[in-house]
Amino acid sequence: MPQSAFLETVTAPPASDGAVTAELAALESIQQRVLWLSTSMIHHANRVRPNPTGLKVGGHQASCASMVSIMTSLWFEHLRPGDRVSVKPHASPVLHGINYLLGTLDEKYLTTLREFGGLQSYPSRSKDPDTVDYSTGSVGIGATAPIWGAMARRYVDTHVGDTGRGRQYSLVGDAELDEGAVWEAILDPGIADLGEVVWIVDLNRQSLDRVVPNIAARRLEKMFEAAGWQVIPVRFGQLLESLFARPGGDALRTRILQMPNPEYQRLLRCTADEVRDRLPGTGSESRQISDLIATLDDSTLLAAVRNLGGHDLQALSQAYRQIDDTRPTVIIAYTIKGYGLPTQGHPQNHSALLTVEEYRQLAATLRMDPDQPWGRFAEDDPAGRLCAAAAQRLQRDPVPPLPDVDIPSDFGRTPKGTSTTQAALGRSLLDLTRQSPDAAKRVVTVSPDVSSTTNLGGWVNKVGVWSPTERHNWFADDPETIMHWNERPTGQHMELGIAETNLVGLIGELGATWSRWGQPLLPIGVLYDPFVERALEPWSYGIYAGGQSILVGTPSGVTLAAEGGAHQSIKTPSIGLEQPGCVSYEPAFGIDVEWTLLASLSRLGRPDGTSAYLRLSTRPVDQSLAAVPADPAARERRRRQVVAGGYPLRRGGDAQVTIVAMGALVPEALSAADRLQQSGINADVLCITSPGLLFEAWQARQGRGTGESWILDQLFPGDRATPMVTVLDGHPHTLAFLAGINRVRSTNLGVSRFGQVGSLDDVYRHHGIDTDSIVSAALDILP
Template sequence: MIWQANHRTDKEKGDPKIGGHPAGCASSLHIMGALHLLVKSGFDHIANKPHASPTDHAYNYLLDNLLKSDLSKLSLDEANQAMHGLRKFTNGDEYVFQSYHSAYDPDQHNFFPSGSVGIPPVEAGYMALAYRYASEHGYDVPKDAHFWAVCGDSEFREGSMYEAVPDFSEREIGNLTWILDYNRQSLDGHRLVNNAILGGTDADRVERTMAANGWEVIQVRHGGKREALFAKKEGEAFKNFLEKELTDYDLQALLLVHDLKLLKDTLAKDYPSLKKFLTATADQDVYEALRDFGGHDMMSLAKAMMKSKESKRKPTIIIAHTLKGWGLKAAAQQGNHSSLPHEDEVEELRAKQGITGNTLYARFDDKSVEGKFLSARGEKIYADIKAQNALKAKNQDYFLTKLAEFGDMPSSLEINTKMTSYPHTQWMLGQLTAKLTRISNTSLNESELKAGQKALTDNEKPFKLPGELFISMAPDVGTSTNLNPAMDGKIFGAQEVQDIEAELGVKDGKLPDLVPGEDVTDRFLRFEIAEGNVMSCVGAFGKMRDIVGVPIIPLMTVYDFFLKRALDQYFYNLYWKSSFICVGTPSGVTLSPEGAQHGWKSDVQIPNQITWEPYFCQELDWIMVDAIRRHVLNDNAGRSGVLLRLVTRGAEQKDFTKYLSKQARFKVGLEGKLSRAEFPVAGAVNEEEVAAMSEAEMFAVVREDVLKGAYFLIDYRGYAGYEPGDNVINIFAMGALVAEAMKASEALLARGIYANVIVVTSSDLLTGIQAHENDYHYLRNELGINADLYLKKAEEISTGDLITVAGRRVPVVSVHDGEAGLLDNLGSIIGVRQECLAVRKHSKCGRPSEIFKYHHLDDASIVEACGKVLSETALEKVMVSEQALGEANQASHKAAHWTDLWPSATHSQKH
């Protein structure tokens, strides 16, 4: 496959090399053979190291398990086409394989995407946990599914894997087996480890490390030839030499020696303990035994794999000793990672398999022993695949039917914020998760209610099933991100802990009860400070909907700054199209007292992500409910990864209704133009004297806008004196900075400028990837933000044939807490001048008002930015001729600077 992919005839000039990893595939050949041919079921899941994915494709080709999306099998011609299509682009009219395991492959069933080393093995562990969680909560998932992960020995140094190692053992993930393809080589060449300090080879270190972390360890060092020699006289010395004396680097060097006499003489000279053994052993036997690794003994591997399944409480690691490049001329060579075989070697391999002519791929004859075995084995796996798909369909029908019992899901969880002083969005998160927790643990049968429990209201009943499906988790920040009610006495965990605090009478009832259990009411996963683990876990749980039809709704919280610690896992989740909610809170420099390092908010734009940053608590309510509804109804394609960015700065919630009720569109029976009571305009109506719609009516309209990405909070359209192109500006504010934008708008109105405030709830929907997909339709057409040119006569020139006019558009100022890239493309999208106020330097400690001023995000800075873009817009000129520019004798004009029109003490000089 790899050779053919690199020798296509349609190569274009400048194309990069196709590449591939034959040596890495050969290293894993027998490991994957044991899995595919002897051990795995169609319910098992596999994470293979990226470089060995062609090995899986080859086995699935032989097993006739290359499948279409409807699970029908590819024809032989289509299968051959796929084998020819490794790393080939397709428009969907032919089957191909991606470079690494992918959902686009025709054998993708229960394979984890494998493009990023160190992450798929962790996903396998948390998928195993998700299966157990689902089963313990009464949901139907495949029984006895096992989770396998093959990784390279260099990959095993990835921090993501070591972060997960103690977690999997503590959670007693017994149906997880990692297989270490221990070939002693990495991408750059031979692995050189410090044997003296590590106390042996890296395999020895791994064994001790994993055993110390509660894992079962199985070493598969030796093949049958070695075992036979061990049984002979002096054979124990040879075994001791291989296991205790020989370093990995020395072994790699010896594997490159093909002169039998030189090999034997070198061993005799350097290892005197082997002299008797070498004297009694033929040169050829010594040569073959040296490279007879257990990782290429399929039966030994299968035995070890079956042994690993016996452990029900401990995960297992199998250290399979292998030869990188097994069976190839590049075996054990220093630079063999990406080396390709020559055509003569390919021909030699074809000849050994009896493949003739132009055929590159061939299955065994159906009537041969091999063909019959492969057919029977393939059909057994295929039956499991279809059974899992049938279970998924059954689960999907069950949940959709169950969800419909109480009608459509309401748009809100109806959290009352009116009695709370200056609540913040992180507080609201706690209220929403607490209510879901209460609803999930309240019986619909009122006769079963516990003392103090209230019956569910009609609005709450539709949330009963989503509440039961809801699970939350955090990397040791559950209490500090307001998840206390979801945690209290509801920790899901296998670890048996005697509640000694309660027995001694010293338990603090005001703090969350963190003693774990596995009751159906336990729906919180507690973690140490391990952001990568939690991100992988939330992705695995979020994938249960697509794999087995159980739409578990996972939510994780993480301090927004530390989202970067798990960015690789986050990308993996989005690429994998997992459906989950990640809450970055608190976020940005708004968490000002905590200081500089935690304040940087990155502009994360990745396909399949939708980012929300609400200001009012009611916005978060709508957003959360919408995300839950879309998840359970499988209605979130292209946006299944939800990122909520929240803050701990309180906001006056009454401002929401206060400013909405001032808008002309929400006035009842309005005739004429409006004016603000503080600034009356002749002939206009005082807006306070015109009744507004009810809050519920206004919210019904605004909710739709919130969920589309932005809405007008302050809107002066319909006000007297409102002159676009003269005294109108649009302020786009996101998150905590909405408060500053409101103050700036009021200050500007006092100066005769109508500053609309558009609250951005989702930069992705307004200006990001999702917006780009529909050419920013909502921004341009539904919000009505455009680059219309408003012409006003400026001065006459000569006979009047030519006049100069001020061509003014409505400029934009954006303000948000984070990197500029979150909103700095608004002006270019619309086609107007924009000033983007964002965080462009490291922060300090202080209260929000001080920090906002330090970063020029405060209301005064917004006012200045508005003055700047209004003035710059006013300086634009358009030349118009009555004779269609036929006689354009343009007059010269002095170039002006915007500060001439908006003087400020802060401008000491003009640029």
């Protein structure tokens, strides 16, 4: 989509001075009411609502106060229906207060902040009753989400339908910029084209515990500028700007800009006499500053010290009008934490709550009734009319009904020869383009610069690489180049830099397009399995926020062997078992990959959908070991078992022991069963594809869940209950619970130490997951 498509005029023609003054007065009234409502919600939750347990409820009145002006100007003057906003976590009461004034939140919810079933501690798309565009709360993740939302929106536009126009705003606390995920996103090469991305930094120079001593605003500006962003600082309000124009004003400006953060914050706690003593400093221009502030009365002087741009509605509005929509923009708004509250500027005000006396004092200042705190503006009040006009302007069209996306369950092909589960991923995607092209058009793959090493080369050659504009492939005529990097708007693979948090942030937003614009995508993120842990927190948060996606970790485990311990994943099978909103699979054979992938795709892009995690391997395995039934009904039975969590791979007559294996270690399990049979010991061999689904089935059987438990009867029938040996290329506790189904003795083999480099035989032997170890464990556990 061309850049010009995202250019949008967000300002009306200037009105007369009288109209501007009247609108500004109404806006200031709304600003005060938003401050009052956000403060009152937190006050009620902590000081009014009964709390029989005595457990801290909490809230962040000071963090809300520093955002009130920024959000008031944005919502009531500049936002348009197509815009989306990510609100910093601790400012959630400000968002709810604004939605209440806009008429989209019922009054009954204002007393439910942080209450079960009520308003969430931090903005939540899935749990809050009012409009929330992005879930936030995990620092750095909510801030970057609109970047990936912008990319997802453009992708939808170029593939399945028009989403309209709009900016993607992030309201970010300055301490949030400490998170590495923020800069990983800002520095990704593809971000420079996203002119609809706007960040507004609440530069209050405080973190949770202290005034941050070395926040250098100019350094932050240069970092954004170096990444190609438009930088708009909003440093001072109208009062200070007027003082800067007087004799001595230049000296005052320089003094404030060069003053250490803690020194400035201390001024906010001073009396007027103390400010007159401290503000001039000891520099060569201190006399000029003293002479200037001597012309001010006490109230004006104290107001001037607090007159930062992030609290000046006119300065903020002017900044919003400067956004040029041709590149990402950051507005750095200087603010005071706790602005307008008795706690403003206090170094420990992050979680401080107003006392009842302070709350009533605030009520008197704002002319509000502390006993009836939830009043809206009257319809004929200028502020009420402005609220009504904003509500009408911000109305969005309903999300259209979701289209039917037909995902096949079986391609009908049985893999032959020797192959890997990693290679089966690429083949399955190519088969999907042939057998279900309509569904395949909604698939989008994402990788952090590992497409070729994760066997996506054939898929990328087939569908191309997504880019907002078509780019020339300078290697198209190179006969030795096997992987063709054709970048065009119709491409279906998105390549990012080597930053796993960016990858999962993007697939989370690609997986949320069904709920934003009624256009489901089927996003698949592919990365090295050891780095799933690095990506887990933002991916988990994306699932919480409603983003449904498939994460593929490959290659995995100590089966990597020669790669060494640094690239061997141990805990990821347990992660798959424990991650909410996600079905995890570790297929052993190519056919298992096909079936589990298709089942996972069918669960994406719908209100009751789930994400999936596939853990794949680069170990070549003889595909005939899968013993796929030839009979169609038996094949379908096997497929249902694979998708449900596992299947009996071999039944050994009157079995004396059960070997339960997963993924790459199934060949060792079968070899161990052969060895045991030679000793006269029959063994059942079970292939587990999803420990998580089996655990849910076991919970359901015990009455602790609503899922189906039929798979347990087919895997672990009571008449075949025998001592059990479990083995996997991962932590042994992943499968340990299976012995509890029939309450049998068990030995659990796996990897619980950091890996070692070596051959496959050496590494398996080192960790005790080789055939000899399985046989020994089986013999030891027999009566």
